[in-house]
Amino acid sequence: MALTHDDHHDVHGVHEHEHEHHEQNFIQKYVFSEDHKMIAKQYLVTGIIWAFIGGLLSILFRLQLGFPDLKLDGLRWLLGNWINAEGKLETEFYLALVTMHGTIMVFFVLTAGLSGTFSNFLIPLQIGARDMASGFLNMLSFWFFLVAGLIMFASLFISTGPAAGGWVIYPPLSAIPTASNGSGMGMTLWLISMALFIVSQLMGGLNYITTIINLRTRGMSFSKLPLTIWSFFLTAVLGLLSFPVLLAAALLLIFDRSFGTSFYISEIYIGGEALPQQGGSAVLFQHLFWFLGHPEVYIVLLPALGITSEVIATNSRKPIFGYRAMIGSMLGITLLAFIVWAHHMFVSGMNPFLGSVFMFLTLIIAVPSAVKAFNYITTLWKGNIVFTPAMLFSIGLVSLFVAGGVTGIILGNAALDIQLHDTYFVVAHFHLVMGSASFFGLMAGVYHWFPKMYGRMMNDTLGYIHFWLSFIGVFCVFFPMHYIGIAGFPRRYYSFSTYDLTNSFADLNMFISIAAIVTFASQGLFAWNFFYSMFKGKKSVQNPWRSNTIEWTAPVVPGHGNWEGPIPAVYRWPYDYSKPGAVEDYIPQTVPFSSTPESNLPEETEQIALEKAIEELHVFQKEVSAKSGGH
């Protein structure tokens, strides 16, 4: 790949040339950056901050649940009047905490923090592109997210408190300010924040899809894409099709709240008067909400599964088992994710026949999910496993995915859901399968790609401790919740003690709260490791995990445009690990078959003929690159 200086100019094109001698100033580089890597880091750091805020809120309500007699006067400096005269959390504020915890974790941490970080960071680097299709749109996407976050954060501090109707904000509770303090200004801010967030997600999603379709390097066909990219692609498709529906739902809710329409409200008598609105349907909102809400589960989960696929294959030193089946199951999940939403509504009062239909559809989605789990396990079989922190978090993800997934089969059954709906059984289920599993995927991704992001390594030992505390911790927190659910305890209850029968779970609740505090505290280790290693970590080598994907062929800290010189061509799939006959136990995607005759499979020898065609694309790409100004 020797290249003369002139070639360098050609490839980078006009745009690059312009900037060659002008260093970007601080604001261009770190604040209003259009570089996908910097935007990814902005998403990541913002996501980490949000994760700590969201986690802290959950600790506050776990204190109330685990230690109902505890005096919280010591927290008055933080919570002010939300601590009442007896030193306890206000009941209304408890609901606000639950609501904000859910909103923050689902949208700001596991959607923006996960997809935003890794789609932005990995798509150009793994498909071989200089940057995203539109750097400006990408920057705008982050800033919309940040503003959405700031508005949500501000809502924590207003006198009536933030939204308090649960993260699902079902009207009429969320539509009528007199129904709850949180349905006043807090709800307004929630809606504004979410509207901006959706705009941000749409701009991001458009960019991801366009980039993956149009900017792949030569030779990078869809059948050679790493599974990470497949997962980001399908996630973006899910988001693009479902987020607008939430925007519509939110818009109609805004109309109901402010302009006297009755899309969702009907025949209501509240605060001593009968409201004039008639003919609306509260269930309509639930349909619209879950049309996003259910795909959202997969928006959160698919990137984590993609990251896990990559990490497990690399560290097992084995190809991912069933590459095509993995893509197929992700496609299946993507499609089915749109037609299972009403399993959240079996007892909402909708027609039971609809319930039957959605029960059948819901249990179909369990099949591709099961296939994914089996494929991960088979990938480990006869591997040569290196337990990096990323690998441990990936194995942890599989374990959590299975543990939480199996109870989905119970909850997807409409008849069983009658008893379990809105109990702690549901809380246990989705925190394991969606919350914790996605969080573990996020962590796996951070540990794995940290060297590519900052050119330094994170501390392994701290990573191991972080993993074990988190892994044992989340099981201690969420596994016992199944018992509380089976005992018929409803979720979003401020207090267990008014519920005579389940008083007996006081010990268990204390245990859960202590486990939650320990788990939360152990995330501090991660934060320290993350920020310390960013500046003081051991310098990374170019390909620390001896991985096949092409981001590791870029410089240790890739500059603007990612590769110096031309973007490498791709000749093979990303999972040629431990190939029989090969010298090393990995063959990067950029190595042509013609240079590895010792390890080629018969059908791969045939592909040598195609390499010329891939090379010829080079000339073509150069021309396009020059015309389009380098991007």
Next chain:
Amino acid sequence: MVYIVGLLAAVLLVLTVVVLNRMSVFTKGFASTSSSNEPGLANKINAALLPIVFVVGSIAGVWSFIEATPNFLPDPSSTHGKEIDTMFWWFMGIVTVAFFLTSVLLFAFAFKYQYDPKRRATFYPVNHRLELAWTVIPAIIMAIMVFMGWRVWRDITTEAPADAYVIEVTGKQFNWIARYPGVDDNKLGSYNYKLIDATNEVGIDLSDEAAFDDVISNTLYLPKGVPVLLKIRARDVLHSVFLPHLRVKMDAVPGMPTKFWFTATKTTDEMKAETNDPKFEYRLNCTEICGQGHFSMKMNVVVLEEDDFKAWLKTQKSFLATNTSYLDRVPARLKAKAMKYTESAEEAPAGESAPEGEAPADSTAAASGATASLR
């Protein structure tokens, strides 16, 4: 207190992990060369911890389950509840087996195939037969499970028998109100949300003669052994009727009446004997977030033998009889009939000065509730 033991065990486990990991720091110097890529002792420790944590976790899981069992709900007190519970425990058994099988493989493989410099991983990218097997087998098992579930669901949600006893339950922030059709016509009167006031909490429309004998109660009395059809309404925001012992749950939606029918099989007294708890009470809880009082929005429920239930209902005065001033709302042509209910109370005010009872044209007949839930 048993949980304290469990907690201590967890803390110990965590400490073990910390110590082991600390050890790896000290041994790192000679366990691996300066090339950080060569996995050393830390790899072995992590590989060993995975199955250890799984085994210890499984034991803790089984133990905690046994400990928690006495706190689970008693056997269901309704006919459909029995079917739900049987299916639930069978399916839990199936998924638990699936969970253990996959987890054993996951952790065993992770341990067995840990890094060994002398070995190379097996290049094994695909096996279509294997993939087909584990697509088809779960699909078949799932199909059987979903079919069984669907049959139970269909039976539960089928139309209530014609002779089912109808009771209306209305949710409001933050309590529940029950309405009985009375003893004379066994028919719930119409209602209209615009007629709601501080006394007439569910908006009974007294221009409907079927409403004259309607009885309001703050405790939900249910007859045993008879199909009961709950007609469920909400006044302000969403609520949800949850009768945990009876395995009943249905949202209460403002503007959209819902319903759920079931047959109770055990009276409160029988449950007191069965659970050995003289203080046992059935209860109705709200399970849909509805505001700051959500957690305390409950209603006492009493299940009586059918005869006792009828006797109880006979002793109850109708809404009209307890609130005679509402006689004003009764149209002139029905006054005579309505007076029968108020006679026992003091003499009703003369109808002349009071405005003629006039119901809004859009009052909902109680019977139409059934169709509304099919939306």
